[in-house]
Amino acid sequence: MAQRNVYISNMPLDEALKKYREHLENPLQSESVPVKSTLHRITFGPVFAHRSSPSDPCSAMDGIAVLSERTQGANEKNPMQLKEHEDFEYVNTGNLLPENKDSVIMIEDVKPVSEGVIEIVEAAYSWQHVRQVGEDIIVGEMLLPSFHKVRPMDLGALISGGVSSVDVFEKLKVGILPTGNEIVQDLDALTRGKIIDSNSSVIEGLLTEMGCLTKVYSPCHDDPNALKEAIERGLGENHMLITIAGSSAGEKDYTVSTIEALGEVVVHGVAIKPGKPTILGKIKGKSVVGLPGYPVSAFFAFEAFVKPLIESWHGQMDEMSIHEGVLTQRVVSSLKHEELVRVTLGEVNGKWVVTPLNRGAGTTMSLVKADGVLTIPRLSEGIERGESVEVKLLKPLHTLSERLVVIGSHDLLLDIVADRMPMTSTHVGSLGGVMALIKDECHMAPIHLIDEKTGIYNISTVQRFFPNRKMALIKGVKRLQGLMVRKGNPKGIYTFQDLARKEIEFINRQKGAGTRQLLDYELSKLGISGGDINGYHREVVTHMAVAVAVASEGADAGLGVYSAANSMGLDFIEVGYESYDFLVPYALLEDFRVQRFIDLIKSPYFKTQMTEIGGYALEETGDIIEIGETYD
Numbered sequence: 001m002a003q004r005n006v007y008i009s010n011m012p013l014d015e016a017l018k019k020y021r022e023h024l025e026n027p028l029q030s031e032s033v034p035v036k037s038t039l040h041r042i043t044f045g046p047v048f049a050h051r052s053s054p055s056d057p058c059s060a061m062d063g064i065a066v067l068s069e070r071t072q073g074a075n076e077k078n079p080m081q082l083k084e085h086e087d088f089e090y091v092n093t094g095n096l097l098p099e100n101k102d103s104v105i106m107i108e109d110v111k112p113v114s115e116g117v118i119e120i121v122e123a124a125y126s127w128q129h130v131r132q133v134g135e136d137i138i139v140g141e142m143l144l145p146s147f148h149k150v151r152p153m154d155l156g157a158l159i160s161g162g163v164s165s166v167d168v169f170e171k172l173k174v175g176i177l178p179t180g181n182e183i184v185q186d187l188d189a190l191t192r193g194k195i196i197d198s199n200s201s202v203i204e205g206l207l208t209e210m211g212c213l214t215k216v217y218s219p220c221h222d223d224p225n226a227l228k229e230a231i232e233r234g235l236g237e238n239h240m241l242i243t244i245a246g247s248s249a250g251e252k253d254y255t256v257s258t259i260e261a262l263g264e265v266v267v268h269g270v271a272i273k274p275g276k277p278t279i280l281g282k283i284k285g286k287s288v289v290g291l292p293g294y295p296v297s298a299f300f301a302f303e304a305f306v307k308p309l310i311e312s313w314h315g316q317m318d319e320m321s322i323h324e325g326v327l328t329q330r331v332v333s334s335l336k337h338e339e340l341v342r343v344t345l346g347e348v349n350g351k352w353v354v355t356p357l358n359r360g361a362g363t364t365m366s367l368v369k370a371d372g373v374l375t376i377p378r379l380s381e382g383i384e385r386g387e388s389v390e391v392k393l394l395k396p397l398h399t400l401s402e403r404l405v406v407i408g409s410h411d412l413l414l415d416i417v418a419d420r421m422p423m424t425s426t427h428v429g430s431l432g433g434v435m436a437l438i439k440d441e442c443h444m445a446p447i448h449l450i451d452e453k454t455g456i457y458n459i460s461t462v463q464r465f466f467p468n469r470k471m472a473l474i475k476g477v478k479r480l481q482g483l484m485v486r487k488g489n490p491k492g493i494y495t496f497q498d499l500a501r502k503e504i505e506f507i508n509r510q511k512g513a514g515t516r517q518l519l520d521y522e523l524s525k526l527g528i529s530g531g532d533i534n535g536y537h538r539e540v541v542t543h544m545a546v547a548v549a550v551a552s553e554g555a556d557a558g559l560g561v562y563s564a565a566n567s568m569g570l571d572f573i574e575v576g577y578e579s580y581d582f583l584v585p586y587a588l589l590e591d592f593r594v595q596r597f598i599d600l601i602k603s604p605y606f607k608t609q610m611t612e613i614g615g616y617a618l619e620e621t622g623d624i625i626e627i628g629e630t631y632d
């Protein structure tokens with residue numbers, strides 16, 4: 001008499017899936033694919049920009065390009081006439097900014113007077129309506145992290161960032177093996193007692209939707225030897241095999257015994273209905289899943305086990321929805337239009353925080369980085385900071401709650417961290433980060449703030465801003481700051497005094513940035529005022545943006561870190577090492593996201609990466625300094 005499988009367990013779904021996952025390794029390797037063929041593929045590693053975008057300064061509006069200096073003094077009472085080819089050139093949106101021009105006046109604000117002569121009633125400020133080099137993408141910037149499913153908007157960023165091919169996960173090959181003497185695949189063969197194989201097509205469709213390559217085999221007869229051969233062949237030709245039917249306790253249900261003979265049955269029988277007799281097996285390291293034969297059972301067992309397993313190999317999870325959160329920055333909007341603001345989300349102290357991204361219509365990266373979209377209706381002037389808003393999610397919520405929310409000063413090391421753990425970072429300078437921590441809008445603020453009296457970094461500033469709250473400073477890196485100049489230092493810039501020379505164009509960091517404070521500190525020691533330096537008021541928000549401006553000859557010098565200068569091939573005049581540390585509320589030190597971060601920056605991997613970039617010292621990285629007392 002044939003043996004029956006009577007030992008079917010009743011393992012809870014979560015437990016079964018966890019146990020099975022632990023038994024299997026991700027079978028997928030990487031392959032290099034031309035950028036235009038990467039839609040819906042999943043990135044194997046981080047993808048970095050090969051070029052900046054825009055790669056040259058260009059006009060952001062239709063109008064005329066002028067030298068801002070030339071327009072000073074123009075106002076309603078004193079209209080100013082300008083001559084074409086002498087004082088201005090006509091430009092359209094996207095045109096290269098002509099030589100010797102630094103700003104654009106919109107065509108609406110230009111009054112034609114006669115052939116080649118126009119009149120303006122308002123002066124232009126420098127870089128007005130000009131898209132600066134790297135406004136959207138900066139060479140070397142991480143465009144996409146690992147495990148990212150490429151969407152249409154990502155293609156735009158990859159192509160703008162000069163990427164020609166991308167390492168993606170190879171497609172998962174899955175074999176589908178229907179079993180049972182009664183199963184036929186051809187309607188003509190559907191005689192009395194036969195059943196048409198509908199399950200294989202359903203499972204094939206589900207796998208195709210997930211980006212897998214499938215192969216459906218001919219139905220295997222209820223014969224142990226035939227089944228053994230078919231399973232071995234199916235596994236040899238694929239990464240994974242799904243068998244259909246024969247999973248239960250019938251006399252001819254050979255699937256379990258065959259898998260057991262060839263490898264291991266990890267689970268047989270789960271506490272879901274339909275789907276109870278599902279088999280989760282492993283042969284030679286590969287996954288074999290036995291789905292029950294009833295069509296609905298097969299579908300649910302697939303959704304419960306196969307789908308999450310493949311998704312986790314792809315680094316992807318569940319679906320989209322609407323979510324509520326608190327806005328961390330005021331968003332001003334025009335009454336005329338409904339505005340779609342790209343935002344990031346994170347969970348801080350049980351509250352969801354919503355941070356707007358760059359709003360320029362040319363910033364493809366704002367779409368790539370967006371976790372969701374906030375709609376500001378027509379006839380609304382905008383939304384205040386602290387107000388509750390509803391966000392349409394572009395990413396699954398559970399991946400967002402794992403995120404470490406970082407607001408503050410920028411450094412290239414944040415890209416290394418963001419590639420290895422879930423993180424969102426907003427770059428608003430050190431003081432901006434401190435303010436966000438005060439309002440509980442982030443977990444962590446990277447800071448480098450010099451005390452102008454003592455020259456000591458961070459500690460005294462933290463004491464001053466948090467007199468009643470116990471904080472912790474996670475020691476980060478010592479990084480080399482200096483003046484970036486073009487290769488060979490053609491303008492002979494060696495000291496801060498040189499910045500005040502008439503022919504030197506400087507590019508500055510935004511107010512509140514630690515580097516801006518360092519500049520002001522050095523200038524005040526020398527008695528130089530910001531107004532003495534051309535370009536002091538021209539601000540960008542990252543070190544890389546400064547480096548790109550100098551490299552592309554938009555400026556002659558800027559202050560920033562060695563790593564940024566080095567990556568753009570610039571010369572570097574050392575100013576000294578500064579402490580770039582991570583400030584967190586003491587109470588959040590034990591938070592799993594903060595812990596994950598500390599583990600990462602203490603890891604050998606992080607040290608190797610930082611050493612490769614150069615310009616950093618990591619002696620105390622990950623050490624904790626407690627600051628202040630708890631008064632509550």
Ligand SMILES: Nc1nc2c(c(=O)[nH]1)N[C@H]1C(S)=C(S)[C@@H](COP(=O)(O)OP(=O)(O)OC[C@H]3O[C@@H](n4cnc5c(N)ncnc54)[C@H](O)[C@@H]3O)O[C@H]1N2
Binds near residue numbers: 008182196199246250
């Ligand atoms: N004594 C017991 N009997 C059964 C148990 C049990 O615990 N004790 N479990 C029941 C449950 S629950 C399910 S589900 C089914 C699972 O059956 P099998 O996986 O062994 O599949 P079969 O018996 O071969 O077929 C079931 C049913 O599905 C049809 N089928 C099979 N393959 C296909 C296909 N490719 N396309 C469409 N339809 C297919 C098949 O003809 C049968 O009608 O067992 C219960 N019995």
Ligand code: MOO
Binds near residue numbers: 272275292294297
């Ligand atoms: O649980 Mo079965 O899988 O009843 O259909």
